[in-house]
Amino acid sequence: MVTIRDVARASGVHVSTVSRTFSAPHLVNEKTRQAVLAVAAQLGYRPNRAARALTTGRTHNLGLIVADIANPFFPPLIKAAQGHARERDYHVFVADTDEDPVLEQELIETLSKQVDGVLLCSPRLSNQTIHRLRAEVPLVIVNRRVKGLTTVLMDVGQGARAAIDHLVGLGHRRIALLTGPPGSWTSGEIRQAATDRAAEAGVPLTVVGPNEPTEQGGLAAADKIAGHSAVLCYNDLVALGLIEGLVERGLSVPGDVSVIGIDDSLPGRLNRPKLTTITMPTAAAGRMAVDLLLAAVGAGEHAPHTTVRLETSLVIRESTQRASEP
Structure with missing residues (x-):
């Protein structure tokens, strides 16, 4: 069995350096760390995680x-x-x-x-x-x-403000916000930022919620946004469910209602129409x-x-x- 001492000898470094390479790599010079890892791979060395946990008190x-x-x-x-x-x-x-x-x-x-x-x-x-x-x-x-x-x-608040600015810039004056589940910090941030920015623009904002953070949540809310020309949704799933609900009611997106999601998830990019959204890092x-x-x-x-x-x-x-x- 290849040991830590074998790796140290072949690498030309101290045993403690090999140990730190595997247990605390941020403490080892990058060039040295890569050299030790290369030697360990060549020799087929695998650190014993259980033994290391007993020694260091860390499970990794x-x-x-x-x-x-x-x-x-x-x-x-x-x-x-x-x-x-x-x-x-x-x-x-x-x-x-x-x-x-x-x-x-x-x-x-x-x-x-x-x-x-x-x-x-x-x-x-x-x-x-x-x-x-x-x-x-x-x-x-x-x-x-x-x-x-x-x-x-x-910073979802930053995104919510950008969404409201976009809708107001497109001439929308009847905007709704579909919030998320109760107790959600993100939902509260979106609501506060969107409400403040709409007030600054002199545009009323109708808050609808709480809603399930799923397609079903958006689908169920489709009847609640009647009379609005634009909707900002808690996330992309809610937005996609809302679009489905609007289409079932004979409305088109964005012809009758503009919809914005939050997340920039893959389903939103594949949807038709492709979803305008807030990208999250x-x-x-x-x-x-x-x-x-x-x-x-x-x-x-x-x-x-x-x-x-x-x-x-x-x-x-x-x-x-x-x-x-x-």
Whole structure:
């Protein structure tokens, strides 16, 4: 069996350097790290993760908990986080809460015994519960601001303002907003930003919700936006469901109603009409969250908290056009 000493001897470095290459790669010079990894691959060396965990107290596993793995918003984030963690010699366990805060808490408590830290994406738990769980395991929150904890935010408010500006610029004066589920931080951010920007433009905004964050949620809301010429939706799934509901009622998009989603997911790009939407930097958020979580794991209970805000942008496609009303 090839040992760590064999790799060190063949690489011309100390055993501790080989150990750090696999346990704390960010502490090793990039050129040295790549040379050690090349030698290890050539010799067929594989670190014993169980033995390393006993020595270092680290599992080199991370948890990643999302609200709904079937939502196309999450897979790019999951993929980016897993790849980024793998480059740092970490594995990621992914779990889905199905929008259920009780299950979310159970998953965090279970994973806390098996991982070094947890990425919590769009959580539905109360801030008080999240702070209590933070005492059990390092946490980084994605897409929700929690005071006193490290968070990665995608600036959905910026996107909502851009969406309202776009619709007003097209001459729409009867605009509706389909919000998301109750307790959603993102939904609250969208509502506040869209309401403020519409007020600045002197255009009334009708808020319709809460709604399920799914196609069914949009479909069910189709009757509630009668009389409006444009709708901003909580996410792409709601927007696609709304478009289906409008078509079933004999209305065309964007001929009768302009529709904007949020996420820039693949279904929206494949839909006809192609969906105008707000692109969210999900992959960048996944990578940033991993880096912040590993920093927190390394710093222990004294880890400082920070908030990173990533920009969003409007992508104009086929589901919006100039308003027909004067």
